[in-house]
């Protein structure tokens with residue numbers, strides 16, 4: 705019976721690895737999709753910001769053009785100063801100069817504000833870009849880890865399937881099919897160790913003392929009364945497996 709229990713434990717261990725492989729594959733698939741979406745969102749955001757920066761830059765150029773124009777107006781007005789012949793003309797010219805000066809100072813102020821805005825936007829853009837690079841690297845690392853895990857799991861899959869068949873032959877057919885039914889019904893786990901304080905590690909329920917003793921004796925297949933999983937006294941198996949191997953050799 706100990707051997708049967710050990711076989712069941714081994715069968716469960718193979719089941720765990722196969723399940724882990726499936727789950728890791730699903731996780732990788734979901735993650736790859738999520739990461740691609742995140743990258744697209746980030747890229748769109750960066751492109752939008754780059755476009756905004758370009759816009760501000762264009763405004764700056766416009767303002768600079770306006771300032772040049774105002775300066776040109778001032779210069780032209782001044783050059784007419786020598787040709788003035790009346791007070792009226794002088795007043796008009798002074799007014800013109802005044803307007804040009806005011807225009808110039810207003811545009812300069814606006815330009816300064818725009819340039820500050822541009823600088824802040826550029827700094828922010830660079831920061832976001834660096835964040836994006838770090839994020840991309842992090843995503844690639846996590847994806848890479850999953851790819852590696854899948855590869856290493858897949859490397860052992862043929863041997864595991866073969867061992868599964870061996871164990872199937874070694875076990876009573878009824879017990880084997882019950883194992884498989886429980887695997888399907890109980891999230892892939894049909895065999896669980898009994899904890900040291902006498903609970904089922906599958907559902908955390910307390911095992912009645914009489915049954916706990918039977919589990920420790922390892923003379924029968926014991927099922928948890930709550931989750932119907934097979935309960936195994938693993939401490940008892942650890943010692944015996946060495947003995948069994950020694951006896952076989």
Ligand SMILES: [Zn+2]
Nearest residue numbers: 904907928931
């Ligand atoms: Zn249970």
